[in-house]
Amino acid sequence: MNKKNKKKKWLKFRHRIVRNLAFIILKPYCKIKYGITIEPIKDKRKRPYLIVMNHQTAFDQFFLGMAFPGAVYYIASEDIFSNGFISRLIDYLVAPIPIKKQTTDVHAILNCMRIAREGGTIALAPEGNRTYSGETVYINPAVSKLAKKLMLPLAFFRIEGGFGVHPRWSDVVRKGKMRGYVSRIVEPEELKAMSDDELYELIKQELYVNEGTSGGIFRHKKAAQYLERAMYVCPWCGLSEFESSGDTIECKQCHRKIRYMPTKELQGIDCEFPHKFLTQWYNYQCDYINNLNTAKHTDTPLYKDTADISLVTLYKNKTLLTKGAELSLYGDKIKIHSNNELLMNIPFDSTRSTVVILGKNKLNIYFDGKVYQIKGDKRFNGLKYLNIYHRHINLKEGNPDVKFLGL
Numbered sequence: 025m026n027k028k029n030k031k032k033k034w035l036k037f038r039h040r041i042v043r044n045l046a047f048i049i050l051k052p053y054c055k056i057k058y059g060i061t062i063e064p065i066k067d068k069r070k071r072p073y074l075i076v077m078n079h080q081t082a083f084d085q086f087f088l089g090m091a092f093p094g095a096v097y098y099i100a101s102e103d104i105f106s107n108g109f110i111s112r113l114i115d116y117l118v119a120p121i122p123i124k125k126q127t128t129d130v131h132a133i134l135n136c137m138r139i140a141r142e143g144g145t146i147a148l149a150p151e152g153n154r155t156y157s158g159e160t161v162y163i164n165p166a167v168s169k170l171a172k173k174l175m176l177p178l179a180f181f182r183i184e185g186g187f188g189v190h191p192r193w194s195d196v197v198r199k200g201k202m203r204g205y206v207s208r209i210v211e212p213e214e215l216k217a218m219s220d221d222e223l224y225e226l227i228k229q230e231l232y233v234n235e236g237t238s239g240g241i242f243r244h245k246k247a248a249q250y251l252e253r254a255m256y257v258c259p260w261c262g263l264s265e266f267e268s269s270g271d272t273i274e275c276k277q278c279h280r281k282i283r284y285m286p287t288k289e290l291q292g293i294d295c296e297f298p299h300k301f302l303t304q305w306y307n308y309q310c311d312y313i314n315n316l317n318t319a320k321h322t323d324t325p326l327y328k329d330t331a332d333i334s335l336v337t338l339y340k341n342k343t344l345l346t347k348g349a350e351l352s353l354y355g356d357k358i359k360i361h362s363n364n365e366l367l368m369n370i371p372f373d374s375t376r377s378t379v380v381i382l383g384k385n386k387l388n389i390y391f392d393g394k395v396y397q398i399k400g401d402k403r404f405n406g407l408k409y410l411n412i413y414h415r416h417i418n419l420k421e422g423n424p425d426v427k428f429l430g431l
Contacts, residue, residue, distance in 0.1 A: 034119060034135070035142045039095035042117045050086050058083065058189055060202035062090045065179065067209060070094075072145045074176040076167065078160050078231040079149035080186025082383075087204040088147055088181050097139050099123050099132060099148035103382050103397075108341040121146070122339065133170060140174045147181075150227065153381070153431050156254040156407065157306035158187035158235035158288070160228075161431045168223040171215060178210040180230040187235040188242040188288055191302075192384060193253040195402075198286075200242035236303020241286045247271040248284035251302075253385045256327075256408045257309040259298050263326060267403065310411070314427055318355030318416040325352040325359075327408060331400040333360060333367070336388065342397060351398065353409055356416055358389070368396070372416045379413040381406050381430065407431075 054060050058081070075096065077088055089096050100120040105111045114120065121139070123132035136146050150167040151160060171178050185202035208230055215223065251273045252266040261277040268274075272293065274281045281293040290297050290305065299305040329351045334342040349367060352359040358379075360368040370377055370391050378390040387398040387406040398406065410430040418426040 033142055034097070034139050035095070035144045036119065038116075039097075039118060043089060043095045046086070047090055051090055054083065054086065054090070057197060058087075058186075058202050059200055060087060060185075060189075060204055062087055063203070063205035064091050065093075065206045067177075067206075072140065072143050072176055073179045073209075074140075074171055074174050075145065075147040075179045075181055076171075076227060076231065077147065077149050077181040078183055078233050079151045079154045080183050080233070080235075081154070081190045081192075083190075084149065084154075084183055084186065085147070087183060087202075091181060091204060091206060092145060092179075094145060096145050096147045097121055099136070099146065101152075101382065102338050103336075103386075103388065105339045106336050106342055111339075124338075133173070136170065136174060140176055146174070146176070150231070154192040155187060156192050156431065157303045158191070158233075158301070159303050159306075160232045160234070162428055163224075163228055163231065165220070165224050167227055168220045171223060171227075172218075172220065175212045175215060177212060178215060180207045180209075180227075181205070182207045182231065182233065184233055185235070185240055188240050191254075193250050194246075195250060195384075196244050196246050198242040198244040198247065200240055234303065235288070236301040236306075238287060238289070240288075242288065243286045245270060247286065248273045248282075250384070250402060251284065252403050253405050254302075254407060255305065255309060256405050257312045259305070259308065262312065265327075265405075310427065310429055313411045313415050313429060316355075316412070316415055318412060318419060321355030322357075323354075325354055326412065327351075327353040329353075329400055329404060331398045331404060333362075334397045334399070336395040336397050338395060345396075351400075351409075353412060355412065358409065372413050373420060379410050379430070381410045 077084060085098050098120045102122050102124055105122050121132055121135045123129045139146055150163045153161055155161050183204050189200045189202050190197045248268045248271045251268050255266055258264040258275045261275055265276045266273050267276055272281050272283050280295050282297050283291045283293055285291055289300055330348055331351055332347045333345045333349050335345055336342050346362040350361040356372050358370045370389060380388045382388055385400060385404045385406045387409055389396045414430045
């Protein structure tokens, strides 16, 4: 009877076997594909860690896993747990820790505490998102509380060059150099002596990387392809749409073209482009939205897109509701039409609505107790939906000077 009631352990022997097999296979692959040099942790003591990393590529978790011995248990967004058989297979092989994106998930914290008690190493990217611009994005202060609650040695894993090799908005991996290494370990005694605020500042400092600067050569003939997934504000036109081809991107309103160089620099074609690097253009875009009065855009849509809509059953699967639906983005809502009929009206003011971005260009919309996933075509820009949603919420809550736009 006691055996039946005993809670199963999170840590399994098979997780170590999977890790070791993955290491053998992935180490040469990562070196060839990503040009990365991974420096193993120098601390050879066999003990668990809480590892925090900055987030640049879709492969970051594999880079981190090769720097540490033994199995690592990653905190991962609920989206990877909602793909039916594939999700069950991932869970069986590596047992990631599910978390609801952009929330403080109590269950995730309890699972971390459980794994720590069992002697497991836990890893997370406290940004919760990959950077679109090359600069480390917002880090949730809750990470410092988690670190102090677990009281494990805190290891900082820095990834440098990832934005140059494989930007979030791109489908192609460029020829270039990356580096992944442990920059610092903070012992539990040090953690105990620090306040939450002091630890939070240290985490931000150790994980901050700005790749919107000179440094490195990253070559690919399609260097600018799908940059329109990230950019939607033109320095000359304001709110706009872009279309990329090869190493250039063109504003569809003023038809000015910009070239994305192997140095990551931006170069106007037959014009002077005001931003030297994408980070600067991206920050200009954020500033533009943070000066936008969304109340002036409630009658006519700012943007229209076509996308497939699925209903997500969290931790189970996704069910396609309609293909080729029309999305209309307003300053205060999203409307979805299918076959010329209104399928959904999602007001941003509703306390039951939240917008988050996943992967390169997918959206999850939490509304009325359900989760809907929006997946557009290859050129779909989901970022503008996230940014305008957050700008409206900031204004609604009387915080016009708050800069946070979802990332």
